Amino acid sequence: MRLTEVRVKLCNGRAGRLKAFCSLTFDDAFVVRDVKLIEGNDGLFLAMPARKLCDHCPRCGEKNHLRARFCSNCGVRLDENRHLQYKNGNGGPRYKLHADVAHPINASCRDEIERQVIRAYQEELEKSRQPGYVPPDIDDEDADGYDWNVPRGLKPTGTS
Secondary structure, three states: EEEEEEEEEEEOOOOOOEEOOOOEOOOOEEEEEEEEEEEEEEEEEEEEEEOOOOHHHOOHHHHEEOOOOOOOOOOEEEEOOOOHHEEEHHHHHHOOOOEOOOOOOHHHHHHHHHHHHHHHHHHHHHOOOOOOOOOOOOOOOOOOOOOOOOOOOOOEEEEE
């Protein structure tokens, strides 16, 4: 499988350490959206699309994300420490609150994707400095949740 297209939408400092949203196309046939390029302590890295982990309300059974304080259905107060059972598997002190939706399976694949995305990001930065620059359209799905005064299309459904 080959990465055939990388589309980069710059954040231009509007989102702190978040530098860009990316859309990755593999073999001109499969797309992964909502990949984030983030400035970390050791340089740029990719954050793959993820969903918030959920559990069920003990009273009504409704799904609620692990940081919710109250059930979104019945309003009962939820145990605020219930996320402690989801320890990150890397042995670190952090708790797992999100699960990747799509991700590389091995380090060499991740490194190759990251290398190509960083190169595309640097090229997009150069283009953005040119007069008349028009940012690429990556369907605005990746910008949901950020008020950048951009027109929005239909938003995907599902839980977040």
